[in-house]
Amino acid sequence: MPIDLEIVSPEKMLFAAPVEMVTLPAAEGEMGVLAQHAPMLVLLRGGTVRTWAGGKVVQSLYVSGGFAEITPTKVTVLANAATPPAELSRAAAERQLADAQSAYTAADKNDVAATSAALDAIQSAQAMVEAAQAA
């Protein structure tokens, strides 16, 4: 049974179609969602959203973070920014990772918010490098 998937960025609707299964890069670990999933609101870290059919990945989309709303019939992904992995440049991703790492080193370790924001940026950039490599 398919489940409706919607991926939306602040600037436009990116994807809307029924899929068999979708895997999301949730903040607390990768999660797969099938139809009839319990209602959930999930925070996403940077990573790749993949749609599956017959045990194979059909499409993937790199998101830099965001939220997902899951209902038994529908998954809505609110992505901060999303790009197909094929359009990611590895060099740009690595540059972003280096920037994020230097931002983390520069961040005041007593400032919890700034430190965790920097860590998130590193994480997101790492996922971007991985996604670019895989493509």
Next chain:
Amino acid sequence: MPSLKSLRMRINSVKSTQKITSAMKMVAASKLRRAQSQAEAARPYAVRMERMLGTLAASVSGPLAPRLLVGTGKEQTHLLLPVTADRGLAGAFNTNIGRLTRNIARRLEADGRTVRILPVGRKGRDYLRRELASRIGEDISFAGRKSIGYADAAAIAQRVTALVESGEVDVVTVIYNRFHSVISQIPTETRLVPAPVPEAGSVAAGGVVEVEPEETEVLARLLPQNLAVQIYRALLESAAGEHGARMTAMDNATRNAGDMIKRLTLNYNRARQANITKELIEIISGAEAV
């Protein structure tokens, strides 16, 4: 009566003005279409974000609730964000925002509140600087930029969030022209902080919603994002409104120029005819004298 030559020159100058205004009108029309489709494309995200916020906000309250949602508990310092265009020649578009901002600021100050203004767009800044200069700190302008993106709104939201979190401001209001139709833009004030909580979404209606990692943590991420989305929407509406207003203004200008050309041409022809008649009379009376 002005001479024939000066009339001819005036007609020509009005004609070239008319060419400029009608070109500006057409440019505004095409920009308007683009701005409208951009605003249209941004709508799905805003709708879904509102739904999520509704689901979450219902479950969080008390002293732990984030400041962006419930405010700082007082209403002393107000931050106003008037959104205007960077260019003029758009009728009363910019003036309306300036006037509304000024009225709100005056009203708040009469109530003993402190007002701070963060103008977005050059025209609003210039207008408000005449009277409320002391309330304006910095300003934001997109002059020379082709289009505004979400990143611009996010940058503004970040500044606003920092001000709220540090307790420097208590209430944040954005003032912008809501795009009603091409000929009508409605100056609107919308409160951003404390966030107006939308009705609980469809998810909650189905029963209990699990939230991962935790309500407060998700909310802490969602609220700044929501703020950025609200600002983004105001920017887009204002951009569409600006082009609409300019289109109408330039349409009027083109029509007025047409009227003026007609009037001047009439004068010109009359003057020409009077000249001919005068010359004829001179010739005839000269011939009779012989």
